[in-house]
Amino acid sequence: MLNTIILITFGALSLSLVAGLIRLMIGPSLPDRVVALDLIAYILIAFIATYCVFTDTSDFIDAAIVVALIAFLGTTAFARYVLKAGQNSTDDKI
Amino acid sequence: MSEIFIAILLLSGSFFVVVAAIGVLRLPDLMMKMHASTKAGTLGAGLTLLAVSVAFDEISVLTRVIATILFLLLTAPIAAHLIARSAYYVGMDLWENTIIDELKNERAENNSATNGVTAEMNSKEESDAR
Amino acid sequence: MKLLLVNALLAFIWAAITGAVTLGNLLIGFLLGYIVLLVASPAIDDSGYTKRLWYGISFIFYFIKELFISSIRVAIDVMKPSFKMQSGIIGIPLDANTDLEKTLLANSISLTPGTLSLDYSKDGKTLYIHAMYVDNGDIEAVRTSIKEGMEKRILQITRTGAP
Amino acid sequence: MEPLLAIVIGVLVALSVYLLLRKNLVRVVIGVVILSNAVNLLIFTLGRLDRGIPPLIAAGEYVPTEAIANPLPQALVLTAIVIGFGLFAYALVLTYRAYTEMGTINVDDMRVAEPAYKGEELPETAVTEGEEK
């Protein structure tokens, strides 16, 4: 029974991943894509967690912790980019 | 017994993740996508993590799961805040049903200096050479 | 003194994540925490930080419930074929005044039903949020629900707990 | 899973090669990153794959009590990831610096070290840049 549930979970997570990917690809704006990336980080955590249950191995949980801690740094960087690029846009660049 | 718990946690967790994903895919503007992603995403990930702690029933796993959830709760809103704030200031289009914008003065101030990027952020077809 | 508390807290976190709450491990954690503080102490705002962290943590659990509610509402809306809600960006005048209070508030708002913190006003007295559901166009209702719901709770917790 | 990954890797290689052939140096660098990922996967895959048995020795045991995944490729890939990251960081900043100095990220326009011969101009008269006193 649990195995089926887990497979359903995997299916749901995979679909979510695809949805996130679609958003990432169609954008249209950069922040839209960043949100998609952020979402994918959550999916990743959920996926890893489910996989721990699936394989009865808890060693992957650390990977989930790292994603939780680190992924937002990437988002922060993007946010900064969005802002900085805005501020710099009056520089006379090519 | 615990299997049922695990099943419920997994199903509900993946449900919220799916919700977040659909939200990101379907909702009309950036702000609203972020509502979906941040809340449902955090919740979904958190629930599946809890499933792990139930499945293993070890203190070391439990503490790590809790730590992960704490980290998520700490970081998710900040990420959302930063993205929303940045996108807003460079002129992100809001949904047509947005009935009020009390921050628009500051945004306009900021915007006068960021025309170029505004266009870039909103353009549907940004392209440079490949 | 406050740093000592922080140090103890770090030792506890160490024990928690290593998964072995033994005396030895706590001592190692304390030692490590001390080293971390040595490095990090200039980073830590020395104003009642430690106690508030405790409140913060307990506060987070409160929000898990809120998180559920908000997520379910989003879930329902997301499934609907078309979107009928109205949204808006609304300024909330603040009673909260310390950085911690404000941040707690902002983050809580971001994690709860249909609201997302955007920015503070320049004087730091107003928090602008994006609200997904401005039901019936009633902006004041949103404002009130935040002030009465979220902010009040936070201030209750932080200020009651403060020395 | 190995054959599927072989195909994925092939596609990644193809895509990265395509990027390497672009004019935009940023894209070229991204191509290097993708290629680097593909090669890491290649090593990992050719070390043969196993699901759910990380190469860890359980507490209290001296040797793994059950089958474990092949640890060596993991160590190799880890080293390769790190090295690749260091090289990537350098290449990226080089791209940036090349842009600020030469005013372009179009590799076709980067002709300082190898100036184009203009018409019939003899190479003898093309005094090179970069001489030091």
Added chain:
Amino acid sequence: MNHIVLYPLLIPILTASIALIAFNNRRLQRWIGVIGSALLLVASSVLLYVVSTDGIQVVQPGNWEAPFGISMVADLFSALMVLVTGLKAFVVSVYALGDMDDERESFGYHPLYQILIFGVIGAFLTGDLFNLYVWFEVMLITSFVLLALGNKKSQLDGAVKYVVINLFSSLIFLSGVGIMYGITGTLNFAAMAEALQGTENTGLVVTASMMFLIAFGIKSAVFPLFFWLPASYHTPPITVTAIFGALLTKVGVYSLVRMFSLIFTQDIGYTHTILLWIAVPTMVVGVLGAASQYDTRKILSFHIVSQIGYMIMGLAFFTKIALAGVIYYILHNILAKTNLFLVAGIANKEVGSYHLSRLGGLYKTNPLLSSLFAISAISLAGLPPLTGFWAKYTVIYAGLEVQEWVVIGFALAVGLMTLFSMTKIWMGAYWSPLPDASRLASDPDFKPVSGNQKAALYIPVAIIALVIVVLGIFGEPFFAILFEAAEQLLDPSIYINAVLNP
């Protein structure tokens, strides 16, 4: 415990680490660098001595037996390469005292230099394929940094091409490593060679060997993979060019020789024929490139390519004498090429240019420099009785022995063109009068070389010139080592036994 194999490796990295910590003290860094290089020279000499008297030396860092740990192996070929690296490292580090500017020093020139040497020596000594990859990367990143250090436009332009192409190359290398591991289950050269001895899957191994051919071919700048070299080598300060130009490509050649003598010997008729096909255009295109240049650094850079062709040619012949010739060629080329770059650097300091149209008069004003150039140039051009002649003689002899007439015909013609380009520099910079002599007088930045700087610049060049002359005239003991080295290369069982059955 026999540590001698590791000393040449540990000395430069220890030097570099200390220099890194002394980041803010340029003077200290300088002397740390020179002392480190001097120690390296001593250690590498001792290593060659030990290897030539006691046979192949193997050390297993971490004390994990081969093939499980990484083997560090010094056979004669490696030890010779290490020694010439040590010599070169020392000489160039002295030269740098007179050439390197304060600014570059303060951005880490000295530790970087030591790390580059560290990487090169690691590549020569390792007996493990993945470890070789690591050494290549150490060299690569260090060369990136040294190449661009200074941020001149031309440097950056050159560096872009250098970096991208070399990154591509190391990724092919890494894929090859993965594939070889996938085939043999090991990374140790000796174990791999042993595993492949009875393999039925020759075709797949040959396919993998092509990846190494390309990866190392790019590093050693063979046709049609050499473009990065002339695109970049003329851009950094001459000390850096000298380190690169003479040494780095040779690591590629070293690796080709190692792989295609120890591991990829299943289908010599195929692999070594391809090597030969690559060798000829490499020689020709390189030398023609040199003939078309007027900047001394570019001339010399193209020559690197051309000369690599000779080495690959020797490898392709794959006889004992040919391999002895290849080793000789590599060693000779490192010395002669280093010196020519260093001399070009002095010429630039003396008359302010690298370009033949702005150089001149050095024969009249600077007989010492002229002789030093002449020695190196004659050697490079393969004229007797200096090292270049013996190198060329040996590979040509080998080629005639295996009756590769056409190839030898090309090799000879290329020899003539090499001579031509050397005379071009000689005539342009030494014989022809200095054009526009007033330019220097009116240039406020121009400072004639004098005093300590003069010593720092000339002594290293003189040392190498002396080595070239002495090796050329008294070659017998040297050839004894070369032939033994070639014997070791031709009989992989010597290497395999030394590593796997110590």
Added chain:
Amino acid sequence: MKSVILQTATRLIFPLLLVFSIFMFFRGHNEPGGGFIGGLVGAAAFVLFAIAFGTKVTRELLRIDPRIMVGWGLLFALLSGFISMWAGDAFFTGQWVFPVLFGNELHIGTPLIFDIGVYLVVVGFTLAVIFALEEETN
């Protein structure tokens, strides 16, 4: 990026990341983690701090030039090898001591010193790069 929210949160997350980094570092020998992962998490802590507060403050916090940190890291890693040499073993041969602390037998050996070197280099590298780029941006 001046955001009060980010800065306040960073004050919280920064020590957490540091603790987590040390945690990942120490357990690396027995469970996923190690010098590289630990170092990257540690560096991430400083990166976050630099993003929130700027590099000037962060450099002061770090107190040591990242490049010099790299030098120390290399030296530490080398030291582990030299200890083996002094002990008469091949370079990098693990040398172990087994002190008993509160009833636990600890394994302390040169590979740990080596891993400290890895940790320092990783932090030094990441920060050298990020700080320099950050300063370029501001």
Added chain:
Amino acid sequence: MTILFSVLLIFGAAFIGPMAAKYFRNVSGWVLALFPLTVFVYLLSYIPLVSGGEVFRESYTWVSYLGINLSFYLDGFSLMFALIVSGVGTFIMIYGGGYLGADPKLPRFYFSILLFMGSMLGVVLADNIIALFIFWELTSISSYLLIGYKHEKEESRKSALQALLITGSGGLVLLAGLILLGMMAGTMEISEMLSDPAVLADHPWYLGMLICILIGAFTKSAQFPFHFWLPGAMAAPTPVSAYLHSATMVKAGIYLLARLSPVISGTVEWTYIVTITGAITMLISAWLALAHTDLKKLLAYSTVMALGTLTMLLGMGHEYAVKAVAVFILGHSLYKGALFMVAGTIDHEAGTRDVTQLGGLRKLMPFTATFGCIAALSMAGIAPLLGFIGKELVYEAALSAAIFPMFFIFAAVAANVAVVATSAIVVLKPFFGEFKETPKKVHEAPVSMWIGPAFLSVLSILFGVLPFMIDGTLITKAAASIAGTPELVVSLSLWHGINAALILSVLTLLSGIGVFFLWDNFRSSKVMQGYDRVLGVAPKNGYEHTLNGILSFASAQTRFFQNGYLRYYLLTLITFFVVLTGYTIVAKTDMAMMLDFSDIMFYEWILAGVIITAAFAAVFASSGLVAIAALGVVGYSISLVYVLFSAPDLAITQVLVETLTVILVALVLVHIPKFQGYTAPSSKIRDGIIAAGAGLVVTLVMLAVLTLDFDPYMSEYFAENSYVVAYGRNIVNVILVDFRALDTFGEIVVLGVAGVGVYGLIKFGRKLHAKEGTNV
């Protein structure tokens, strides 16, 4: 004292020479002449022994592994040559000291000429053919320095280069020829080849070897069509020409042919090629001389004529021919050395060498004139000088030629007619007739400049009148060596009775005098001008065109390959990779592929799809940031792959690195604008095809490798020892910090350097711009 020492003595002198120039100033030439003189005298002491039939061999191991010894061989022929080299060399030192006395470059002259002399001595004395070759090449190098002595002048530099390239190219071919010879003969020692001649003519390599050696010899000895470099080399100062082009360098080719002729001659190929080349050279160049008025050019072409004669004789190879060679070599060295010195003296004193500008100098420089005339008489082949005997022998040889005797007789006579005229021109024009004003006021030259001509011309008379002085000793043994028949005896005399040769000589003399008187008109005639253009100038132009052609080809091909476009560099590289690896796998393997997709979970398919799709998104993204966001997805997905296949450490590392990558790119892209401009669609298709090829190759190789059984014995060892010996439960980490710590060490070095490098890239630029006051 040994032979080696005599060679080393001269080389040693080369290094002393420059010092001597400074120390002894005006008499330095005299002092340095003592070195060759010593050698000369020493070699003289061998004459009795060599005449008695002895040969001397001296050998020192040089590079035994290559069969190369520093060995010397002294028999009649090499002794004769060595005596010429050292004897003429003695006078050249004296003459050079006088001629260049005031020149600041005199020290370099001494160095180069003595280096040359030592090398030449080495060539003629060497026994080992590779040792010989080494000395041979040294003559090329030193003559390059000598010809380019007046290097400030572009013409000198060009001539020097021309000489070097011609002789150098020949030298390279020669090297191949000598190696082949050594392989065929089984020895590198000439003496061994001579004493135990292997039959080489039937060897399949014979013709190739022969042609290689002949090209070497012909280029060195200025045989047609390589003859043009020698007159060009007259840009050298006269002492150099006097030495190199009379007695020494150009004769090296002759020496080599003669030396090896017992070993390699005697075949039809040899006879035809060598004889005809020599005859053509002889004939053409003898008449080319008459197109010039420059004394040195006149002498130069007559030298080429002499070289052609010698070559022709060597090709014939019969008894008369070898005798003629021996005598002619000696005779020519004596008179040509003297005449070059005389020509130099005239130039030195009068400031011009143009015979039409000179006249009546005999009174002003009586010694020079006298010795010049004697030498010219010998050159013209007038009795009783040695030149006469030589010419008689040439005619005798031509008369008994095995092939085309009439042609050779005609050629010899016709060439000698021109030589007679040339001899007359070079002395009669300057010394006789009306006195003409010259750029400089003429005085008799100092003794240093006429003592050489004096000795050499006197010897021409002496040997002519008293041929027994040489014939029983040197000439006989020399000729015997060339013929390879020790029993050969040469007996020379002025008078052989009235025979065909004598009649031809008289005919030659008369015709030659006739040509001399017609010369002024004849020289400027269209026929002569055209002749010079076709046979004198055209080969030189041919050389120049070839050189320029090669250079423009070089330039074009370099522009083609090294075109400065990174994209094309990469395109070439990748195409090469695809073709080579692709071809190999198709041609060399049975294309067995592992294609079992059965065990794949559905989410793994999806994950693979996500990776590919995200990668496509990264590739075709509209901006760098979008690409990097997509790249982030690729990275995260790959980390999931690592999770799925049991690699937690990898997964964590991948996530960390991916995130830092994103941060770095964001930090950098802030500064970089969007990039305008598009690649043409056609090249996109091309790139796409190549890219697909690369991907396909990698996949095919992987699938092939996956068919093999994998032996995980390494990993088993790690698993067994990880905790027990290395006290770690995380095997991957133990590999990293213990089993393969060296890799990890290298890895952190890479990181450290990258950190230092990035810092330098950013900050160095800052400093630079701050200094220049510019902004980025």
